Amino acid sequence: xxxxxxxxxxxxxxxxxxxxxxxxxxxxxxxxxxxxxxxxxxxxxxxxxxxxxxxxxxxxxxxxxxxxxxxxxxxxxxxxxxxxxxxxxxxxxxxxxxxxxxxxxxxxxxxxxxxxxxxxxxxxxxxxxxxxxxxxxxxxxxxxxxxxxxxxxxxxxxxxxxxxxxxxxxxxxxxxxxxxxxxxxxxxxxxxxxxxxxxxxxxxxxxxxxxxxxxxxxxxxxxxxxxxxxxxxxxxxxxxxxxxxxxxxxxxxxxxxxxxxxxxxxxxxxxxxxxxxxxxxxxxxxxxxxxxxxxxxxxxxxxxx
Amino acid sequence: xxxxxxxxxxxxxxxxxxxxxxxxxxxxxxxxxxxxxxxxxxxxxxxxxxxxxxxxxxxxxxxxxxxxxxxxxxxxxxxxxxxxxxxxxxxxxxxxxxxxxxxxxxxxxxxxxxxxxxxxxxxxxxxxxxxxxxxxxxxxxxxxxxxxxxxxxxxxxxxxxxxxxxxxxxxxxxxxxxxxxxxxxxxxxxxxxxxxxxxxxxxxxxxxxxxxxxxxxxxxxxxxxxxxxxxxxxxxxxxxxxxxxxxxxxxxxxxxxxxxxxxxxxxxxxxxxxxxxxxxxxxxxxxxxxxxxxxxxxxxxxxxx
Numbered sequence: 176x177x178x179x180x181x182x183x184x185x186x187x188x189x190x191x192x193x194x195x196x197x198x199x200x201x202x203x204x205x206x207x208x209x210x211x212x213x214x215x216x217x218x219x220x221x222x223x224x225x226x227x228x229x230x231x232x233x234x235x236x237x238x239x240x241x242x243x244x245x246x247x248x249x250x251x252x253x254x255x256x257x258x259x260x261x262x263x264x265x266x267x268x269x270x271x272x273x274x275x276x277x278x279x280x281x282x283x284x285x286x287x288x289x290x291x292x293x294x295x296x297x298x299x300x301x302x303x304x305x306x307x308x309x310x311x312x313x314x315x316x317x318x319x320x321x322x323x324x325x326x327x328x329x330x331x332x333x334x335x336x337x338x339x340x341x342x343x344x345x346x347x348x349x350x351x352x353x354x355x356x357x358x359x360x361x362x363x364x365x366x367x368x369x370x371x372x373x374x375x376x377x378x379x380x381x382x383x384x385x386x387x388x389x390x391x392x393x394x395x396x397x398x399x400x401x402x403x404x405x406x407x408x409x410x411x412x413x414x415x416x417x418x419x420x421x422x423x424x425x426x427x428x429x430x431x432x433x434x435x436x437x438x439x440x441x442x443x444x445x446x447x448x449x450x451x452x453x454x455x456x457x458x459x460x461x462x463x464x465x466x467x468x469x470x471x472x473x474x475x476x477x478x479x480x
Numbered sequence: 481x482x483x484x485x486x487x488x489x490x491x492x493x494x495x496x497x498x499x500x501x502x503x504x505x506x507x508x509x510x511x512x513x514x515x516x517x518x519x520x521x522x523x524x525x526x527x528x529x530x531x532x533x534x535x536x537x538x539x540x541x542x543x544x545x546x547x548x549x550x551x552x553x554x555x556x557x558x559x560x561x562x563x564x565x566x567x568x569x570x571x572x573x574x575x576x577x578x579x580x581x582x583x584x585x586x587x588x589x590x591x592x593x594x595x596x597x598x599x600x601x602x603x604x605x606x607x608x609x610x611x612x613x614x615x616x617x618x619x620x621x622x623x624x625x626x627x628x629x630x631x632x633x634x635x636x637x638x639x640x641x642x643x644x645x646x647x648x649x650x651x652x653x654x655x656x657x658x659x660x661x662x663x664x665x666x667x668x669x670x671x672x673x674x675x676x677x678x679x680x681x682x683x684x685x686x687x688x689x690x691x692x693x694x695x696x697x698x699x700x701x702x703x704x705x706x707x708x709x710x711x712x713x714x715x716x717x718x719x720x721x722x723x724x725x726x727x728x729x730x731x732x733x734x735x736x737x738x739x740x741x742x743x744x745x746x747x748x749x750x751x752x753x754x755x756x757x758x759x760x761x762x763x764x765x766x767x768x769x770x771x772x773x774x775x776x777x778x779x780x781x782x783x784x785x
Contacts, residue, residue: 198756205755205773208495221757229767236748236758241540243750247757250768394540422540445750446535446543448497448586 179462182216182470184414184436185337185362187271187298189216192470193427193455196418196441197222197275197301197341198247202261203268209448214455216437217271220261222303223291224276225283227253231308237374237383242395242420243442244372246384248308249277254287262294271298273339279311281329288333298337302330302361305343305368307390314368317343320355331360339416342366342407344396349403350410357411364407365416365439367400393442394420401433408434408475422450424457431470432477495589495753496521499582503559505575509642511566512609513575514551520558522587526550528617529592529721529744529777532562533752535584536570544750546570547772549613549721550588551645563612563644589752590776593617593719593742595624602631603678603715604654605671605730607722608642611635613744614721615645622652630654632715634674636722640665672729675718679737682714715739724785731780741780747771761785 180191195206197219203212212218230250237244252260257274265272274291278284288300304317304326316322323340330338340356342349344367353364369390374383383389400419407415417435421427422443430438443450467473500519508514522532533545552561566575577583593613602621606614614633622630630653637643638661650656657674658666667674715737720730721744734741749759754773762784763769769783 199751201755201757205751205753208753209497227767230757230760232762233760233768234748235760236544236750236756238542238544238748241543243543245750245756245758250757250760393543442543442750445752445756446545447584448751448753 179467179469180459182436184416185299185339187217187273187337189271189437191216191455191458192431192437193451193458194219194273194416194437194439195444195451196439197303199441199444202257203265206444206448210452213269215270215451217273217298218265218268219273219275219301219439220257220265221251222249222275222277222306223251223254223257223287224249224278225254225287227251227256232385234383237389239372239374239391239393240395242391242393243445244374244384244389244391245369246308246386246389248386249306249313254290258290258294266294266296272296273299273301275301275303275341276330277303277306277309277313278326281325283312284326285329285333288330288336292334292336299339299362300330300334300336301339301341301365302327303341303368304356305341305345307343307345307369307371307388308386314343314345314371317341317352317368318346320351323352324355324359327356327359327361337362339363339365341368342403343368344399344403344419345371350406353407353411357413361413363414363416363436364411365418366407367396367403367419370396370399392420394422396420397426401429404430404435405433405478408478421454422446424454424461427454427458428461428473431473432475434475434478436474494521494525495586497586498584500585502577502579502581502583505577505579507575508563508644512642512644513564513566514644515562515564515574515577516559517562517583517585518559519585522550522585523553523558523560524555526553526560526588526616527592528620529613530588530590531613531752531776532560532585532587533589534570534574536573542569542573544570545586545752546574547589547746547749547752549744549776550616551612552616552619563609563615565609586752590772591774593620593744593777595621596717597624599717601629601713601715602717602719603675604631604633604649605635605675605718605720605722605726606633607636607671607726608638610720610722610726610744611637611645612721614719615648617719618649618652618654629713632657632678632713634659634671634678636660636671636726637665638662670726670729671722672726672733675730676733679715679733679739682711717742720744728785731785734780742777743780743783743785744777745771745775745783745785
């Protein structure tokens with residue numbers, strides 16, 4: 176392990192700070208066709224719900240300038256199918272696997288966290304209180320400090336695993352939500368999830384998506400994500416996993432300088448599956464060129480204090 | 481950009497991510513272009529109905545790759561061909577590419593057309609740019625079943641100017657029936673009108689006594705598909721690619737006549753490999769299947785369109 180590049184995030188040891196974001200990597204098998212995914216810092220699974228979820232009707236994807244709107248709707252096989260069908264291959268990986276979890280109710284979050292905690296080798300739970308594409312739960316929990324606190328508290332009580340709260344950018348004050356999550360026991364914060372957006376079909380004169388609004392991701396959202404990482408770094412003391420439009424190693428370095436301890440690549444994997452590897456290589460070279468002894472020196476280094 | 485190393489899959493399909501050299505990029509009609517790409521790896525393994533995912537721009541907009549079906553693959557010359565219509569930013573950029581430039585492509589992707597061993601007289605139905613992958617299919621059927629009459633093709637175009645591939649289909653031993661929207665060539669109307677008429681004229685008698693098991697030669701097919709023998713030149717399987725209304729009509733005609741049909745579907749997609757869950761199509765059994773990974777070719781009864 177390259178010590179310069181390794182990082183420990185709330186007890187999750189990572190050989191490098193480059194992860195892949197939930198919902199963009201399924202359960203790893205698709206991208207394992209392109210490279211050895213053990214080269215990543217960690218992987219985060221597709222969001223899991225207690226029961227299987229079929230997701231939203233098509234269209235689910237719409238391209239925007241330097242971005243994508245998606246309305247997938249958390250399609251996933253449910254926690255039991257995850258345990259029997261996906262965990263056997265995921266548990267063989269040599270890198271940390273983080274399960275992203277989602278629920279319609281606080282009780283759902285508690286149940287799924289408890290169920291997943293029995294998996295030997297699972298590194299952490301990322302609690303999705305920020306999905307904008309579902310009727311119930313999701314983003315609604317992440318838009319109010321009180322409900323964010325309630326969900327994180329329920330998960331905290333259900334598990335011994337590190338708890339990472341994944342926050343929504345669709346709020347007035349992301350710091351307040353982050354503070355609430357940490358006060359309820361979150362060990363780390365990941366941000367951002369997608370930004371609420373929409374598109375209109377000018378021929379049909381109707382919104383493109385059945386749910387009208389959809390989640391915007393990709394390079395277009397990077398400046399917003401970076402700003403939010405900066406804000407949350409000032410507000411809480413727990414590690415931050417930064418994501419939102421990261422497509423290059425330079426983007427990744429910016430997020431670390433803004434206060435992230437690790438970064439996650441999302442949409443960019445769709446464009447070039449090898450993006451995480453390019454980022455790892457470029458980032459490593461940057462550390463060498465700058466004579467930086469440990470990535471810890473860089474975290475939040477752009478802040479004036 | 482230097483050529484990337486070919487990527488080998490650890491699973492059933494090999495997927496390559498590589499820079500391929502453009503050998504020909506010519507305009508066939510106002511909006512339709514024909515491109516020949518040098519990529520021996522994909523040429524050697526591609527099956528009819530599969531597609532490649534093309535990165536049209538090196539920059540961030542348009543961000544996503546464009547899925548384009550493979551219109552021909554030649555193992556001897558190490559080339560694949562695509563025929564594409566300029567509809568948006570991505571294909572506009574593609575149309576401007578010159579011979580000798582390289583193109584970042586991923587493929588072959590998806591599941592192609594099955595060619596069961598028992599088939600005697602297949603019908604191919606294509607509409608517009610949807611005719612492109614059917615050329616490769618016609619060649620494969622011709623190779624698989626060396627017969628004087630390989631089957632029948634109903635091909636529809638908007639006008640005579642926009643027709644392509646017709647000589648090639650006849651060379652493959654297919655009886656060709658052309659129609660155009662404006663009547664400038666062949667029958668004025670839709671190819672599904674011609675298919676319906678053909679079936680009605682022959683009043684196919686399904687002889688259940690002579691059911692052949694459908695041992696596959698190329699591609700998968702669900703086990704319950706049965707190829708039934710009819711009278712002389714009675715259609716025993718239908719293949720279709722084209723606009724959604726055409727596919728829906730083919731599905732209904734095929735179901736009414738008791739003939740199995742394989743439809744090539746299209747949906748907006750991001751990753752092309754099954755990770756983003758964007759290209760959903762409603763499954764007949766409930767839930768969604770993914771056009772990129774479960775298709776793009778589906779047996780008609782599998783999907784709701």
